Amino acid sequence: MPATMRAMPRRLTRAFFSRSVLEVAPDLIGATLLFNGVGGRIVELEAYHHTDPAAHSYRGPTPRNAVMFGPPGYAYVYRSYGIHWCLNFVCEPKGSASAVLIRALEPTAGLAAMRRRRGVADDRLLCAGPGRLCEALGITNAHNGLRLDQKPFELFDRTGTADVIAGVRIGITKAADLPWRYGLKGSRFLSKPFPRSSRS
DNA sequence: TGCCCGATTAACT
């Protein structure tokens, strides 16, 4: 094989998500998320474990969080503050009700569509935040419960290694001290910088 | 039923 030829990125299957959410989350940093061909590299996310008071699933199943209690490898989309949509990937064996919140992408595909939907000039603001990235990709509750290994979703594993950094989660009050926010070290596309005290 | 709050964002001062 020529040295210039790169291996085709591996598609993420349900098996990838059938592990502890605390293993899946850092492994997703650097992976590529596309929705109808629009998206980019995942540079920031947060893990929500079913034993975690900050998780939507903590108090048991409801119509809103039902997808979290289903099998891994599905999209859980919820309304935030009555305004925004937020995208999660369901992880762990069925019923574990754990998920990762996708918080920021480095835009790589469909830039024109994302700029049109977001209405901002600065590409760093296209997908820097859970609500912003859903707006940029056109994700709404209409896509709640869709499989992640079928269109309109496409997920590709990262190629090579990623310098993953961990810190406390953002915007929560319960279990706020758990270091379950993960990011790509040095990325310009984070929703907020990681403090210097964060651990690689 | 009514009230409070939230895994957010943009537009303010």
Place this chain on the structure above:
DNA sequence: GTTAATCGGGCAA
């Protein structure tokens, strides 16, 4: 730094 927008979940009554 502060605040409005906006609505479903959770809980008290």
